[in-house]
Amino acid sequence: MTTTWEISPDSKTIPTLHNPLFIEGLPGIGNVGKIATDFLIEEFKAKKGFSFFSHKFPNSVFVNEANLVEMPKIELYFKKFNDAKKRDLLLLTGDIQPIDEESCYTFCEEIIKVAQNFKCQEIVTTGGIGLQSIPEKPRVFVTSNDPQLLKEYTKKGLPVEEKIFGVVGPIMGVSGILLGLGKIRGMKAVSLLAETFGHPLFLGIKGAKELLRVLEAKFSLGININKMSKEIIEVEKELMKKTKEWAEEMTTAHAGAKAKKKEASYIG
Numbered sequence: 229m230t231t232t233w234e235i236s237p238d239s240k241t242i243p244t245l246h247n248p249l250f251i252e253g254l255p256g257i258g259n260v261g262k263i264a265t266d267f268l269i270e271e272f273k274a275k276k277g278f279s280f281f282s283h284k285f286p287n288s289v290f291v292n293e294a295n296l297v298e299m300p301k302i303e304l305y306f307k308k309f310n311d312a313k314k315r316d317l318l319l320l321t322g323d324i325q326p327i328d329e330e331s332c333y334t335f336c337e338e339i340i341k342v343a344q345n346f347k348c349q350e351i352v353t354t355g356g357i358g359l360q361s362i363p364e365k366p367r368v369f370v371t372s373n374d375p376q377l378l379k380e381y382t383k384k385g386l387p388v389e390e391k392i393f394g395v396v397g398p399i400m401g402v403s404g405i406l407l408g409l410g411k412i413r414g415m416k417a418v419s420l421l422a423e424t425f426g427h428p429l430f431l432g433i434k435g436a437k438e439l440l441r442v443l444e445a446k447f448s449l450g451i452n453i454n455k456m457s458k459e460i461i462e463v464e465k466e467l468m469k470k471t472k473e474w475a476e477e478m479t480t481a482h483a484g485a486k487a488k489k490k491e492a493s494y495i496g
Contacts (some may be wrong), residue, residue: 232283233338238276243308245316249447250351252320252342254302254402258424258432261354261403264439265321271451274305274319278342284331286324300324302335304342315447318346325401336405340413350377351410353403354439357396358426365421368436368442369395373411376479377418386445387438388420396421 253265268274282300289297302322309316320339343351343439357369369392372378382390389395398404403419410417422439424432437453444451 233335234281235338235342236279236281238326239306242277242306245306245308245318245346246312247380248306248316248318248320248346248348250320250339250346250348251408251443252339252353252402252406254320254322255360256325256403256433257356257426260356260422260424260432260435260439262321263431263433264354264443265319266428267436267440268307268443268449268451269305269319269321270308271455272317272449274307274317276303277306277318278304278334280304280322280338282299282326282331282335284327285326286391290323312353314449318343318348319447332402332405333409335480336402337413339402339406340410341416342414345411349416351406351415352443353406353417353419355399355401355403355419355421356424356432357421359423360426362425362430363423363434366432366438367433368423368438369421370418370442371399371407371421372416372418373407374416374418374437377416380467381418381446384426384446387442392421449463 251265251268252266253261255262281299282284285300289299292298300323302320305317305321307317307319307451322467326335328335340351368383368388370378370390371392372381376434381388399407399419399421403421407419409415420439422432422435422441424435440451440453443449444453452496
């Protein structure tokens with residue numbers, strides 16, 4: 229049975245966008261892509277354009293600060309700069325990713341159709357590379373479904389690591405499938421993957437900042453990375469403290485066991 233996706237408009241009028249860039253940032257390792265994309269939405273005061281719904285969403289709801297329940301959501305925002313020197317933005321964010329292979333593929337098909345309807349020439353997916361320890365200065369790796377597009381990210385001195393083969397395993401979830409299907413459907417796409425700690429409770433704020441630095445260096449969007457609030461910085465410090473405690477506990481728990489080689493992996 230084919231998964232059906234409902235796409236609901238949230239804005240009465242969506243303007244014609246100038247050479248729009250589509251950026252995906254759904255939850256994944258360290259949530260680095262989601263943190264970066266949510267920051268762009270807040271920084272540029274982007275407007276909600278569409279909401280996505282499927283019966284393949286997880287069978288759960290969230291309780292919000294008002295003590296009321298909310299359905300999990302995936303939403304598409306847009307930002308029109310009214311500046312011929314800047315590309316307008318389409319920003320995909322959400323609480324979840326599709327939960328199985330079929331719904332992931334059908335969702336990515338819908339996303340590519342939406343991008344093509346807006347005459348997007350390029351999709352940027354974002355995600356995290358899960359490490360076994362906390363990176364002091366996370367690196368950003370790049371891959372693409374198009375050789376020429378990949379060269380654009382590696383020949384201009386952008387702060388990215390070119391050699392990704394052998395560093396990560398399969399790129400799973402929407403961040404990977406958009407590239408694979410995009411190649412089949414004629415949509416160029418690139419994936420930016422930032423190093424982060426692979427603990428399920430860790431928030432990769434530093435990795436998200438590095439993703440934003442790459443996007444700003446490539447597209448000159450006017451991102452004020454240092455504007456991340458003091459509250460977020462304090463949260464990061466507290467998380468770093470907690471994560472170091474987790475890491476020490478893990479090391480103690482495995483004392484006497486043969487140490488594994490340093491590895492990196494990527495999931496969604």
